[in-house]
Amino acid sequence: MKVRTRSSAILGTICLVGTLALGPASADEPAAPKQAAVALTEVATAQNPIAGAAGPDDTVWIAERAGTVRVLTDQGLGQPVLDISAETTTDGERGLLGIAFDNDLAHFYISYTNLEGTSTIDEFAVQDGALQPDTRRTVLTQTQPYENHNGGDIKFGPDGYLYIALGDGGAGGDPHGNGQKLDTLLGKILRIDPAGADPYAIPSDNPFVDDPNAKDEIWSYGLRNPWRFSFDSGTGDLLIGDVGQSDWEEIDWSPASSEGGENYGWASMEGTHPFRGGTEPANHVPPVFEYDRNGLGCSVTGGYVYRGDAIPDLQGQYVYSDYCDGTLRTLKIENGTVTGQGDLAVNGGEVISFVQGGDGELYVLGLGGSISRIDAA
Numbered sequence: 001m002k003v004r005t006r007s008s009a010i011l012g013t014i015c016l017v018g019t020l021a022l023g024p025a026s027a028d029e030p031a032a033p034k035q036a037a038v039a040l041t042e043v044a045t046a047q048n049p050i051a052g053a054a055g056p057d058d059t060v061w062i063a064e065r066a067g068t069v070r071v072l073t074d075q076g077l078g079q080p081v082l083d084i085s086a087e088t089t090t091d092g093e094r095g096l097l098g099i100a101f102d103n104d105l106a107h108f109y110i111s112y113t114n115l116e117g118t119s120t121i122d123e124f125a126v127q128d129g130a131l132q133p134d135t136r137r138t139v140l141t142q143t144q145p146y147e148n149h150n151g152g153d154i155k156f157g158p159d160g161y162l163y164i165a166l167g168d169g170g171a172g173g174d175p176h177g178n179g180q181k182l183d184t185l186l187g188k189i190l191r192i193d194p195a196g197a198d199p200y201a202i203p204s205d206n207p208f209v210d211d212p213n214a215k216d217e218i219w220s221y222g223l224r225n226p227w228r229f230s231f232d233s234g235t236g237d238l239l240i241g242d243v244g245q246s247d248w249e250e251i252d253w254s255p256a257s258s259e260g261g262e263n264y265g266w267a268s269m270e271g272t273h274p275f276r277g278g279t280e281p282a283n284h285v286p287p288v289f290e291y292d293r294n295g296l297g298c299s300v301t302g303g304y305v306y307r308g309d310a311i312p313d314l315q316g317q318y319v320y321s322d323y324c325d326g327t328l329r330t331l332k333i334e335n336g337t338v339t340g341q342g343d344l345a346v347n348g349g350e351v352i353s354f355v356q357g358g359d360g361e362l363y364v365l366g367l368g369g370s371i372s373r374i375d376a377a
Contacts, residue, residue, distance in 0.1 A: 036313035037377040038328075040346050042370055044077040046070065048090075049365040051098045051153070052355030056105050056129035060357050062371060065095040067112070072363075072371065081131055082124075088112045093170075097152025101126070103160055107194070109139070111154045111164070117144045119152065119166060123194055139199045140192065140217075142185050146170025149225040157191070158236045158256065161203055164190040165240070167225035173245060173276065174267035179222050180281070182214035187266065189226065189240070191219035207261035220254070222264035222281070228302035228353055232256075232318075233360065237333075239318060241302025242287075244270050249300035250287035251320065253336055289331055289338050298324035301351045305333075308360035311376045317342065319362060319374070321351035328364065328374070348372060 048065040052072075055061040060072040067085030071078045088095050098111035108124045108131055119142040125135035139162075144150055149167030157163050168178045168187035179187035193201040208214035229240040236256030242264065244250060248271035252264050262285045265271075268278035271290040291297060303320040317330040317340075326347040332340035349366035356362055362374045 034313050035342055036311050036317070036330075036344065038311060038314065038344050038346055039375050039377040040328075040348060040364060040372040041375045042372045043363070044072055044371040045369045046077060046365075046371055047369065048095075048367055049352070049369065049371055050096065050367065051353050052363060052365065053099045053101050054356060054358040055101060056126065058358050059129075060355055060363060061099060061101075061108075062355070062365070063096050063099045063110070065090055065097075065367075067096045069096075069099060069110070077371070082110070084110070084112060087114055089115060089117075091117075092147025093150055094147055097150060098154040098165075100154045100156055100162070102162075102195075103156050103158075109154055109162065109194070111152045113144065113150055113152070117147055118142065119144055119150055121154065121162075121164060137199070139194050140164065140190075142166060144169060144186075145176065151223075151226050153226065153228050155229060155231060157231055157238075159203075161191050161193050162200075163219065163229070163238075164192070165223070165226040165229055166190065168223070168266065174224065177267065179224060179266040180263075180268060182208060182211065182218060182221065185215055185217060187221060187223050188215075188218050189220045189223065189229065189238075190217040191260065192217055205259070207259060219260045220262040220264065222262075222266045222269075222284070223252075224266040224270075226302075227300065230302065230304045230354075230356070232305040233307045233356070234305065234316070237305075239288075239302060239305070239333075240264075241300040241320060242266070243299050244293070245275065246293070247271075248273060248290050248292055249297060249322065250290045251300065251302065251318075251331070252285070253288035253333060254285070255336065288333060288336060289341075296325040296327075297322040301353065303354040304356045304362055306360070306362060306374075308357075308362065310361055311374070314374075319344070319354065321348060321354075321364070323350055323352060323367075326351050326366075344374075346374075 050065040051063040068080040069082040094113040125132040149170040151165040151167040153165040225243040240252040328344040330342040348364040352367040
């Protein structure tokens with residue numbers, strides 16, 4: 001695990017007119033990256049689209065929060081290929097929250113809260129691009145004490161393991177201290193091997209496998225409600241958008257070379273700031289970027305580093321947004337430091353998620369229904 005000092009964190013602010021102003025920890029402000037001229041092309045509409053994944057044959061699969069999964073092709077959004085709407089509820093922040101394919105596109109995973117509110121990861125085999133319903137099995141469950149802060153994003157890393165984001169359990173201020181506890185899966189990024197055993201195996205190099213007081217599944221901790229994380233398909237670096245309590249939204253970064261174990265600080269810290277008199281943990285890994293809520297932002301939506309071909313000027317930039325603000329913004333991150341930031345001057349509405357297609361192009365999901373592709377203007 002590599003730990004940066006607080007002085008390497010870059011601080012940001014969304015001002016009232018919606019432009020992003022940076023308050024760096026050093027005297028030199030990062031230069032803005034080359035401005036990419038982009039447009040949002042609406043390619044489909046859905047009922048509360050909330051997550052997506054690149055699927056077989058250059059398709060993009062879209063999850064709708066109420067429990068359906070539909071496939072986006074050049075002809076538009078098809079009929080549901082999966083419907084678990086009778087098995088979940090949209091009370092609070094619940095529902096179908098994440099989907100993912102393994103790296104061979106041989107298995108499909110869904111992340112949802114069941115009717116009792118328990119976070120659940122299920123697996124389906126995939127054959128000839130189609131789900132095999134009879135193969136469905138439950139991989140992992142985690143009870144939730146409240147109906148918010150479920151997290152629920154899932155991704156396969158470059159190492160072939162399944163990473164799972166779980167929030168701190170909900171309410172406000174992490175009343176059970178789950179973010180800093182290592183004996184719970186809440187407030188964590190998990191790393192498991194669903195193919196290694198039934199229901200899953202623990203990778204032998206997970207950071208806490210030799211700690212009898214910690215859960216073996218934990219990859220990193222100190223998270224409040226990690227709302228969308230991704231791996232840079234060019235470098236393998238991990239980026240996490242973690243929603244703040246009331247003052248600071250943060251983006252966390254770890255290099256592909258990380259051995260895990262990062263402590264992102266919650267609930268002792270909110271971003272780089274002590275939370276309610278908390279003391280900064282000695283092993284705190286501060287965010288690579290943060291912004292306050294003095295302007296239009298209220299809930300960060302993590303995105304992806306752009307690695308497509310359609311917009312050369314956007315190459316290598318991390319694209320993210322905020323659910324309340326909706327503006328698409330960018331960060332240029334080099335060796336764990338923000339060296340530039342930008343505003344793409346387009347708005348995706350209530351941006352709830354980004355999806356990266358198999359070709360590296362990015363889609364923006366607005367919870368109100370829009371599914372848009374980021375194109376060159």
